Amino acid sequence: MRxxxxxxxxxxxxxxxxxxxxxxxxxxxxCLGLVRGVWRDVYGVEPEAAPPYAxxxxxxxxxxxMRDAARRHMREIALGRAGPGDVVMFRMVRSGxxxxxxxxxxxxxxxxxxxxxAVREEAMGQWARRAAYAFRFPAQEH
Numbered sequence: 186m187r188x189x190x191x192x193x194x195x196x197x198x199x200x201x202x203x204x205x206x207x208x209x210x211x212x213x214x215x216c217l218g219l220v221r222g223v224w225r226d227v228y229g230v231e232p233e234a235a236p237p238y239a240x241x242x243x244x245x246x247x248x249x250x251m252r253d254a255a256r257r258h259m260r261e262i263a264l265g266r267a268g269p270g271d272v273v274m275f276r277m278v279r280s281g282x283x284x285x286x287x288x289x290x291x292x293x294x295x296x297x298x299x300x301x302x303a304v305r306e307e308a309m310g311q312w313a314r315r316a317a318y319a320f321r322f323p324a325q326e327h
Contacts, residue, residue, distance in 0.1 A: 188270025191322055194226040195219065195288040195296040201304045206238065216286045216298045217251065220272055223288060227322065232258045249282045252318050259320035267319035275315040283317045 197210060204213025208221045217235060224231055233254070251274060255261070259272065267273055269291055274283035287297030290306055293313065298304045309316075 188268065190227055191223060191270035191288060192290050192296075194223045195290065196306065197226065198222060198298075198304045199296065199306060201298070203298050203300055203302055203304075205300075206235075208235075214298050214304065215300075219296070219298045219304055220286050220288065224322070251286065252283050255318070255320045259322060262319050262321050264316050264319045270322065272320045272322070273312075273316050274318040274320070275312055276317045277315070285312075285315075287312070 198214065198219055201210055201219075202213050203215060204218070205215050206218065207213035207215065208218030208225075210222055210226075214222060221231055221235060235254075238250075255272065255274070262271065264273070267289055269289050271289050272286055273289060273295065275285040275287075276282070277284050285297070285299070287295040290296050293309045294306060295309050295312060296304065296306045297312075
């Protein structure tokens with residue numbers, strides 16, 4: 186799968202309102218819902234259902250739930266090798282687990298959904314220092 190197809194699919198979600206636990210283009214999604222929706226747009230069916238999760242799920246423990254799920258279905262890559270079309274996961278606090286994700290759309294640009302904001306494409310800015318993991322969708326070329 187070419188990275189351009191991933192970016193094209195992610196850009197189709199721009200403007201989708203933020204909605205916790207949702208994954209419906211145009212109606213609502215959160216950061217995980219965006220990644221799940223792009224997966225569906227590109228591959229069809231999601232490889233596993235996301236369990237219900239509270240807004241503070243990542244603060245409840247140090248378990249890397251989002252990272253572990255990504256490892257089951259995507260190829261983990263070094264942060265320095267992440268490029269357009271790759272998923273990057275971010276820590277909200279230095280010692281906590283990754284609890285935010287977005288899709289790189291270019292050099293230092295990301296498409297993501299944040300609480301209070303619709304899906305948008307913007308410069309990495311403050312997110313760059315919070316990056317913890319990077320993953321490549323299956324069969325994606327760079």
